[in-house]
Amino acid sequence: MLRNSLIFLALLGVAHAETPAPATEGQVERTPLGDFALTDLEGRSVKLSDYRGQVVVVNFWATWCEPCKQELPFLDAYYRELAAQGLAVLAISTDGPRTVAQVRQTVKQRGWTFPVLLDQDGAVMGDFNPRGAAPYTLFVDRLGRLAGDHDGYAPGDELGMRARIQALLDEGKQPEAKEERTSLRVTNSLTAERRTVDAGTYGLLTDRLNLQASAGDLTTFGRIDSMIFADAPDGRYQDDARLERLRVRYRLGNWNLVAGDFFEQLGRGIMLSIRKVDELGVDLEIRGGRLEYDGPAVGATVFAGRMNPANLDIVSEQFVEDTDDVLAGGRLVLRALPGMEVGALGLHMRPVTQSLPPDQAEALGIRQDDQSSAGGLYVEVPDIAGLFSLYAEGDFQRRIVAADDSDGKALYGTLALHLEHVNVLVEAIHLDEYIVTGSPNTALQQAFSYNQVPTIERLDQIVDNVTDFSGGRLYVEPTLLGGDLVLHANGMIRINDPGEDGSIRQIHGYGGIKYLYEAGRSRVELSGGHRSERHVDGGETFRRVSHAELDWLQALGSSSWALHVQSRNDLRAQITPSGTLDEFVWSSTLLSVDWASRGSLAFEFGVDTQQADEQNYFFAGILDLHLDGALRALDWADLEPMAMRITAGSQRGGIKCIAGICRDFPEFSGVRLSLVSRHTLGG
Amino acid sequence: MSMKRNGWQSLAFLALVLLGCEGEGAQGLTGGSDRSQYPGFGKEEGAILAPLQFELPDGTPFSLADMYHDPKNRIMMLSTSAGWCTACIEEQPKLVALHEEFAERGLFMVIALFEDDQFQPANAALANRWKRRYALPFAVVADADFQLGSYYNRELTPMTMLVNVDTMQILKITTGFPESEVRAILNAAL
Numbered sequence: 001m002l003r004n005s006l007i008f009l010a011l012l013g014v015a016h017a018e019t020p021a022p023a024t025e026g027q028v029e030r031t032p033l034g035d036f037a038l039t040d041l042e043g044r045s046v047k048l049s050d051y052r053g054q055v056v057v058v059n060f061w062a063t064w065c066e067p068c069k070q071e072l073p074f075l076d077a078y079y080r081e082l083a084a085q086g087l088a089v090l091a092i093s094t095d096g097p098r099t100v101a102q103v104r105q106t107v108k109q110r111g112w113t114f115p116v117l118l119d120q121d122g123a124v125m126g127d128f129n130p131r132g133a134a135p136y137t138l139f140v141d142r143l144g145r146l147a148g149d150h151d152g153y154a155p156g157d158e159l160g161m162r163a164r165i166q167a168l169l170d171e172g173k174q175p176e177a178k179e180e181r182t183s184l185r186v187t188n189s190l191t192a193e194r195r196t197v198d199a200g201t202y203g204l205l206t207d208r209l210n211l212q213a214s215a216g217d218l219t220t221f222g223r224i225d226s227m228i229f230a231d232a233p234d235g236r237y238q239d240d241a242r243l244e245r246l247r248v249r250y251r252l253g254n255w256n257l258v259a260g261d262f263f264e265q266l267g268r269g270i271m272l273s274i275r276k277v278d279e280l281g282v283d284l285e286i287r288g289g290r291l292e293y294d295g296p297a298v299g300a301t302v303f304a305g306r307m308n309p310a311n312l313d314i315v316s317e318q319f320v321e322d323t324d325d326v327l328a329g330g331r332l333v334l335r336a337l338p339g340m341e342v343g344a345l346g347l348h349m350r351p352v353t354q355s356l357p358p359d360q361a362e363a364l365g366i367r368q369d370d371q372s373s374a375g376g377l378y379v380e381v382p383d384i385a386g387l388f389s390l391y392a393e394g395d396f397q398r399r400i401v402a403a404d405d406s407d408g409k410a411l412y413g414t415l416a417l418h419l420e421h422v423n424v425l426v427e428a429i430h431l432d433e434y435i436v437t438g439s440p441n442t443a444l445q446q447a448f449s450y451n452q453v454p455t456i457e458r459l460d461q462i463v464d465n466v467t468d469f470s471g472g473r474l475y476v477e478p479t480l481l482g483g484d485l486v487l488h489a490n491g492m493i494r495i496n497d498p499g500e501d502g503s504i505r506q507i508h509g510y511g512g513i514k515y516l517y518e519a520g521r522s523r524v525e526l527s528g529g530h531r532s533e534r535h536v537d538g539g540e541t542f543r544r545v546s547h548a549e550l551d552w553l554q555a556l557g558s559s560s561w562a563l564h565v566q567s568r569n570d571l572r573a574q575i576t577p578s579g580t581l582d583e584f585v586w587s588s589t590l591l592s593v594d595w596a597s598r599g600s601l602a603f604e605f606g607v608d609t610q611q612a613d614e615q616n617y618f619f620a621g622i623l624d625l626h627l628d629g630a631l632r633a634l635d636w637a638d639l640e641p642m643a644m645r646i647t648a649g650s651q652r653g654g655i656k657c658i659a660g661i662c663r664d665f666p667e668f669s670g671v672r673l674s675l676v677s678r679h680t681l682g683g
Numbered sequence: 684m685s686m687k688r689n690g691w692q693s694l695a696f697l698a699l700v701l702l703g704c705e706g707e708g709a710q711g712l713t714g715g716s717d718r719s720q721y722p723g724f725g726k727e728e729g730a731i732l733a734p735l736q737f738e739l740p741d742g743t744p745f746s747l748a749d750m751y752h753d754p755k756n757r758i759m760m761l762s763t764s765a766g767w768c769t770a771c772i773e774e775q776p777k778l779v780a781l782h783e784e785f786a787e788r789g790l791f792m793v794i795a796l797f798e799d800d801q802f803q804p805a806n807a808a809l810a811n812r813w814k815r816r817y818a819l820p821f822a823v824v825a826d827a828d829f830q831l832g833s834y835y836n837r838e839l840t841p842m843t844m845l846v847n848v849d850t851m852q853i854l855k856i857t858t859g860f861p862e863s864e865v866r867a868i869l870n871a872a873l
Contacts, residue, residue: 198837316836355855355864355867355868356728356854356855356868357728357729357854359729360728360729360847360852360854363847363849363850363852364847364854364871364872366871366872399863401863401864401867401868402864402867402868402870402871402872403867403871404866404867404868404870404871406863406867433863435863437861437864440857444836444839444858445835445836445839445842445856445857445858446839446857446858446859446861447857447861447864464770464773467863497777500776500777500780501776501777501779501780502773502774502775502776502777502780504773535776542769542772542773543769574767574769575769575772576766576800577766577772577799577800577809577812577813577816578812578816579816582800610767611801611802612801
């Protein structure tokens with residue numbers, strides 16, 4: 001893959017990378033939010049409608065999201081203080097297969113008391129937070145109506161949130177208010193950019209219109225994607241407009257029926273993980289039907305449909321053909337023993353595009369019928385004596401590719417120990433040719449991957465083998481000063497292609513310290529580590545990196561202003577054809593001034609010395625402006641929620657990884673303008 | 684026998700070339716068409732691969748037409764590499780193992796290098812170093828003009844291409860090295 005080099009706006013901190021669209025905040029015309037059901041950390045089913053009559057704060061967060069973890073202590077404090085007045089907080093973890101193992105220990109370590117719900121496949125996020133922002137908070141009044149939302153977190157935001165919660169609580173139960181049954185929410189994201197890539201300079205206008213409607217127990221979601229190019233360099237960049245997503249969901253008691261596009265995950269994502277990671281251009285859904293029953297002792301899900309990838313690859317900005325691969329599968333969950341869940345998983349898949357062109361296969365005498373079938377079992381014990389939690393999964397797969405049969409096997413287990421001042425997590429995985437791929441992604445010229453494997457590696461590291469490897473990791477996290485001081489140490493070892501020629505051993509040790517101060521409004525985090533990759537035969541170093549990171553957020557007094565510095569610095573080395581190690585520096589630093597709920601102004605500086613005779617320094621400026629918040633603060637206007645982001649400068653291409661998924665980003669030089677607006681209608 | 688097959692195959696290849704030219708050049712009869720570039724062969728799966736020319740480690744030219752003329756070659760696997768591409772370096776031992784397994788059955792493998800570790804165009808010396816360093820028992824060539832760059836997106840290097848040598852039609856183009864799928868196709872085809 002292309003150089004391991006700079007990617008501006010990314011890798012400095014995943015949280016920044018995870019919120020590429022400008023944030024919005026606002027109070028909206030109140031309309032019913034609709035309902036959802038998720039399981040909590042103890043495996044119990046929790047519905048939003050269970051809290052009717054209370055003010056509910058629904059917060060989307062993830063363990064890798066630092067602003068989320070800075071915001072949640074405030075919500076926990078408000079919850080403790082105001083629960084008696086009728087406040088409920090539902091913290092929805094959007095962690096995917098890669099990081100979900102850390103959710104429980106994060107919650108335990110921080111001592112959060114509100115219910116934490118797991119949305120591993122992103123289904124609830126898809127319905128209620130379709131842009132995938134983190135953190136993202138919804139405020140629901142006592143009648144189950146959406147009373148407002150808050151996007152992102154900067155020091156000072158908590159004050160506005162506290163005031164909003166109190167106002168909702170003060171409204172009382174409003175028994176005389178008429179309960180509305182229908183609503184329509186519209187979110188539009190418009191991006192215009194002019195950029196230069198290897199293929200030439202072009203302009204692009206993209207628009208994503210999200211429509212969410214609810215009527216009683218019925219909720220619908222639609223998304224219209226449009227893209228228009230100016231001076232497109234070649235046929236890979238195509239104008240297009242289409243109804244990209246359409247979903248109807250109907251809930252009745254413990255039953256949940258979905259028709260249209262939906263996310264799906266089986267187990268910890270090894271067998272199947274169809275979800276969305278916008279920043280990496282991963283935007284897959286199944287178009288078909290899904291029926292779920294979630295009872296106290298038994299749960300079951302069956303689904304079938306065709307794969308429906310988004311047709312604009314937002315990384316390369318190239319057109320992606322639909323695959324229409326056929327999938328059918330399901331799960332059966334038994335909760336016969338208290339505190340334990342046992343499940344069986346199954347999946348059958350048939351790619352529409354076969355391994356070889358039909359006429360070529362015929363000429364070679366190959367009768368193609370590519371397909372794969374898989375079955376698996378898992379057991380989860382969320383809480384053993386208040387100290388341990390356990391998850392174990394085993395999967396078996398039979399594949400037929402070009403009339404050739406082969407098998408795949410997967411084993412995965414995680415054991416977590418939760419003590420008062422220390423958390424310990426052990427993860428182990430063994431994959432033997434476990435491959436879940438479909439028809440080609442025409443933008444990448446390689447098969448779509450329909451699973452996401454717990455890679456056991458740090459989120460931002462290059463992981464280039466997710467089908468045939470063994471490894472494990474140990475994570476230790478002591479806490480001091482009542483949770484304000486957190487230390488962590490990690491050790492990871494992976495063997496890629498164990499037992500084969502060219503097998504590579506990867507070792508990564510890293511650790512750090514994080515300190516929250518000024519009542520949690522400021523934080524500083526230092527971390528660093530060393531990763532090396534060696535050939536098992538001969539022991540020759542193949543690639544290595546020593547890295548150091550700083551993340552410092554300093555609230556400025558009691559105002560709503562803050563300074564933010566994020567820096568990542570790598571000393572990298574990789575082998576050359578001569579057998580020597582080529583060392584180079586990769587560094588990126590972002591300095592920003594944040595204005596709570598109104599925006600930020602950031603400047604980014606990067607260094608990459610891999611190419612001796614090329615440009616080694618890069619700059620970018622990023623202006624985020626929450627138009628509604630800023631104009632309201634200046635008493636100029638009271639707009640519907642609207643936000644704007646302007647990015648200008650040059651960004652070097654390179655591999656960027658989030659949650660174990662890596663993409664190779666093209667170079668960028670130009671200007672990008674994004675506008676997000678939201679409107680709500682009730683009836 | 685060998686010469687006979689060789690001759691027929693040469694004729695077949697020539698006919699395919701002519702057919703390809705005819706298809707591309709049909710509009711040329713109207714006159715005034717752009718002939719600044721020689722009409723190309725197909726660059727997608729199912730199309731005929733052009734008889735590209737590269738440079739061997741000793742500096743002599745290597746043409747895919749030469750490979751085509753050897754009747755024992757049934758499937759060609761063409762893989763692109765570059766000195767800066769660690770994924771390419773990582774896959775070399777796997778390619779050796781694959782070659783050992785399928786060479787006797789008619790697999791012809793070739794690595795085409797297009798840049799060195801400083802992103803400069805490849806040359807015969809680089810091909811020579813690469814071949815010796817990874818002890819590659821198959822062809823390693825320099826693609827200094829990066830002709831294969833028009834078959835895929837360079838940023839997604841390496842590319843793996845499988846070609847039916849009997850017809851010179853491209854069976855598969857994929858980025859990365861999906862070893863399991865390649866092995867399955869070779870098992871079925873050879």
